[in-house]
Amino acid sequence: MESVKLTIDGQEISTAKGKTVIEAAAEAGIAIPHYCYHPKLPIAGNCRMCLVEIEKMPRLQIACNTQASEGMAVQTRSSKVLEARRAVMEFLLINHPLDCPICDQAGECKLQDYYMEHDLKASRFEERKEHERKREIFGPYVVFDGERCIKCTRCVRFLQEVTHTGELAVVNRGDHSTIALFANETVDNPLSGNIVDICPVGALTDRDFRFKVRAWYLKNTPSVCPGCSTGCNITIGSYQNRIARFKPRINEEVNSHWICDEGRYCFHPLTEVERLTSPLVRQEGGLAPTDWETALQAALSGLSAATPLAGVLSGRNTNEEAFLFARLVKKLSSQAAIEAVYYERKLTEVEAILKSPDRSPNFRGAREMGASPNGGFEPLLRQLIGGKFRAAYIVGEDLLSLAPDGEKIKNALEKLSFLVVQDTRLTPTARLAHVVLPATNFAEKEGTYTNRKGRVQKLNAALVPPAGALQDWEIFARLQNKAGEKIFYQSPAEIFQAIAHEVVRYQGLSYAAIGDQGVQLSDET
Amino acid sequence: MEKVLLRNIDVPDSHTLAVYKSRGGYRAFEQVLRGMSPEKLIEEVKASGLRGRGGAGFPTGMKWSFVPKDSPKPKYVICNADESEPGTFKDRLLIEKDPHAVIEGTILAAYAIQSHTAFIYIRGELVFGSKVLQGAIDEAAQAGYLGKNILGSGYDLELILHRGAGAYICGEETGLLSSLEGGRGWPKVKPPFPATHGLFGCPTVVNNVETLATLPWIIDQGAARYAAIGTEKSKGTKLFSVSGHIRKPGVYEVEMGYPFKRFLEEDCGGVPNGRKLKGVIPGGSSMPVLRADELEPVRMDYESMQAAGSMLGSGGVIVMDDSTCMVQAAWNVARFYAHESCGQCTPCREGCHWMEKIFRRIESGEGEKGDLDLVLNISGNITGNTICPFGDAAAWPAAAFIKKYRAEFEAHITQKRCVVI
Numbered sequence: 001m002e003s004v005k006l007t008i009d010g011q012e013i014s015t016a017k018g019k020t021v022i023e024a025a026a027e028a029g030i031a032i033p034h035y036c037y038h039p040k041l042p043i044a045g046n047c048r049m050c051l052v053e054i055e056k057m058p059r060l061q062i063a064c065n066t067q068a069s070e071g072m073a074v075q076t077r078s079s080k081v082l083e084a085r086r087a088v089m090e091f092l093l094i095n096h097p098l099d100c101p102i103c104d105q106a107g108e109c110k111l112q113d114y115y116m117e118h119d120l121k122a123s124r125f126e127e128r129k130e131h132e133r134k135r136e137i138f139g140p141y142v143v144f145d146g147e148r149c150i151k152c153t154r155c156v157r158f159l160q161e162v163t164h165t166g167e168l169a170v171v172n173r174g175d176h177s178t179i180a181l182f183a184n185e186t187v188d189n190p191l192s193g194n195i196v197d198i199c200p201v202g203a204l205t206d207r208d209f210r211f212k213v214r215a216w217y218l219k220n221t222p223s224v225c226p227g228c229s230t231g232c233n234i235t236i237g238s239y240q241n242r243i244a245r246f247k248p249r250i251n252e253e254v255n256s257h258w259i260c261d262e263g264r265y266c267f268h269p270l271t272e273v274e275r276l277t278s279p280l281v282r283q284e285g286g287l288a289p290t291d292w293e294t295a296l297q298a299a300l301s302g303l304s305a306a307t308p309l310a311g312v313l314s315g316r317n318t319n320e321e322a323f324l325f326a327r328l329v330k331k332l333s334s335q336a337a338i339e340a341v342y343y344e345r346k347l348t349e350v351e352a353i354l355k356s357p358d359r360s361p362n363f364r365g366a367r368e369m370g371a372s373p374n375g376g377f378e379p380l381l382r383q384l385i386g387g388k389f390r391a392a393y394i395v396g397e398d399l400l401s402l403a404p405d406g407e408k409i410k411n412a413l414e415k416l417s418f419l420v421v422q423d424t425r426l427t428p429t430a431r432l433a434h435v436v437l438p439a440t441n442f443a444e445k446e447g448t449y450t451n452r453k454g455r456v457q458k459l460n461a462a463l464v465p466p467a468g469a470l471q472d473w474e475i476f477a478r479l480q481n482k483a484g485e486k487i488f489y490q491s492p493a494e495i496f497q498a499i500a501h502e503v504v505r506y507q508g509l510s511y512a513a514i515g516d517q518g519v520q521l522s523d524e525t
Numbered sequence: 526m527e528k529v530l531l532r533n534i535d536v537p538d539s540h541t542l543a544v545y546k547s548r549g550g551y552r553a554f555e556q557v558l559r560g561m562s563p564e565k566l567i568e569e570v571k572a573s574g575l576r577g578r579g580g581a582g583f584p585t586g587m588k589w590s591f592v593p594k595d596s597p598k599p600k601y602v603i604c605n606a607d608e609s610e611p612g613t614f615k616d617r618l619l620i621e622k623d624p625h626a627v628i629e630g631t632i633l634a635a636y637a638i639q640s641h642t643a644f645i646y647i648r649g650e651l652v653f654g655s656k657v658l659q660g661a662i663d664e665a666a667q668a669g670y671l672g673k674n675i676l677g678s679g680y681d682l683e684l685i686l687h688r689g690a691g692a693y694i695c696g697e698e699t700g701l702l703s704s705l706e707g708g709r710g711w712p713k714v715k716p717p718f719p720a721t722h723g724l725f726g727c728p729t730v731v732n733n734v735e736t737l738a739t740l741p742w743i744i745d746q747g748a749a750r751y752a753a754i755g756t757e758k759s760k761g762t763k764l765f766s767v768s769g770h771i772r773k774p775g776v777y778e779v780e781m782g783y784p785f786k787r788f789l790e791e792d793c794g795g796v797p798n799g800r801k802l803k804g805v806i807p808g809g810s811s812m813p814v815l816r817a818d819e820l821e822p823v824r825m826d827y828e829s830m831q832a833a834g835s836m837l838g839s840g841g842v843i844v845m846d847d848s849t850c851m852v853q854a855a856w857n858v859a860r861f862y863a864h865e866s867c868g869q870c871t872p873c874r875e876g877c878h879w880m881e882k883i884f885r886r887i888e889s890g891e892g893e894k895g896d897l898d899l900v901l902n903i904s905g906n907i908t909g910n911t912i913c914p915f916g917d918a919a920a921w922p923a924a925a926f927i928k929k930y931r932a933e934f935e936a937h938i939t940q941k942r943c944v945v946i
Binding site: 043044045046047048049051058059060062065067083084087088090091092094095124125126127128130150151169170172173174175176177 | 692709714716863864865866867868869870871872874875876877878879882883886893899906909910911912
């Protein structure tokens, strides 16, 4: 690739031909402040915050629209540049309501950040501020405050260029310019939440998140979205051991800068449930709480006595859990069938930008960890309904909720001589079980998922599991130990090490090397 | 002085094809079709020294030569007839009285860059003008000057008249392009420039009405003849729209380099009613005002106006006598720009309104110490930092009014009233 050499703030930089000054600077670790520029959107050049001084050019130039060229000398912190930035900050703030104390963007607002860096002066504006529409509902997840808006048009461009749904436009002129919905439109496309993320100020806020937590109280944990097998990288923002929001985390190999709305809000049904805090064992009159030792012993005796055994794993279980589960089920029954739950739905064109048709984030990894070769989840379900199995061990899924076969599955499960259900809550499926084992959800565990395209990515625990629940891998390991096979793993990292030894396609991988961007399985393109 | 631009306007029915042809109209285009290559045509216009009459004064032939010859995309020529600069009404006269000169000029420009679709983007308010122009276009098409295989030459050209919807910013060439594309009249960030990425992303030339209307004469009479008129760097003649406190307002064709003071006093009859001249905006409302005592050395050409601290601009001469309150004048101009700012980029969107509000406050007797320096500072913060020249157009006059008439502004602030009787 052809490259050009230039200097930015005296630092010699080499960059690919065609890159802009703002990109070249970013590569060299020099951050040029900006509002309207976004690496994934077309250049708008309207905020004027990225003005820089370029040798031999009489006027300041916007770094976002100026191509780096051979021998160019750029100043990003000259007095002329700093004064221009201060002026842009002042202009942006004269009509701004300065309502940071009640604004959800506070703490992660570029107006606040750049004001601290570039202005820090009292306002010279003594005139009446222009007023605009407040609290206008733009869509199911997005609300607009016209007074906080700086007209950078990132939202408009996102809806034009990424989703191609074009619900928003700029209307009116001058300082009455504002963002507005087209008539009879709402921003309800499947990626709508992203316009909140790219809004650099508090103009667009998330109706689900707003007023819940101040941004600076959030604990941010990098993880992977459990919504489908695309495996979008996310940051889990949590507060007081509850998830407050998902934000997309940049990964150009997976989701770029975006996540879908379904994924963004999937933590509500997955985590906001009445949790099981004690193992349950069926006795006269129903399920009764007991201690782990009793429950595990009951599960082991029951499962060993009834064969053939069906092992059903959730597509949200990690590779490490699936690895142990497969070994455990095979140990318990020589005629075991093991599958991860998998079901698809049809996607619209906009949904298909990010979503995968199936909703199991790790169906692929779970299967690669040792599902038995019986042709997938659907055939196993048919066999189960057909009465092939005498026992079942169901992890993390409410099979009864699977339309349209719920009733048939219920009948089949009732006929089993032994059923163990491991889940975070007492699901209708769990109510049929002989033993119920309280487990953890995606946000409470560490481990890896393998996405649809074969990228191994890491989950990190954002929340502490409730007392009484155990990590899924730990439950499997304890049962295995009870069954007479000594398992000494102390953590998902150690289990992954075993996977890297034993599972052919994962050979040579290291847990540490997965990092926060994941690794691609080698024979995948 | 021989008239180049206003040569036909006093002839009855000058807007008709018959009269235009009887005065030598379309002779230039026929001559080009008979054997002048596009390259030669561009060279001829370069040699004439003609500079853009829309305000910026960029050499016309050079602008054409930036259009890539080998582009696989269609090329467009656009006649900018969105004349909206306060104090400017010269293009309107040409459109209404000599529409065929505008059309022939547009055809010549189109031929020079081998464009087959040309547009005339006319200000929406010019209803009469657009009717006259459409009539002339129809006549020209009927006579075979437009359409397929023009006069048997094999050259095709379609000319489309498009009426604007009423925004000053659509006179800025890239704002015009956005509007013509069907979008909001927002100027485009440059680069890329219209010569390579203009209308619908295709190579495009945008020329002002007056510029284009000059072309038939230049081709017919020869570049050398045109270049012999005017000064060394400002060739030819230029139209000036004179308005305000002046005895004979109207559109004047003046040889470049003509003494400005003499023009006002002799050609235009001077200030009426025994009043004294207080100031003149020489090039449309966006140009810095000149005080009466600054006019002596000023000549009516690009260089001399610039040396005097203003610009020739669109040639909109606004004359103000000593009954004019300069605070009110400054507020008037500022109000126009605040109203017309498209709102796209930060300094112009916010700064124009801020300046307007301060001027309004001073004018209504609520001015404060420090206001003047604040406006000068805001003006400086807009200048050069915006997407299009609109920011400068709003910032320059604001600063100029204060700098040139500071004492009057200060009196307004301290005495809380107008000091002009």
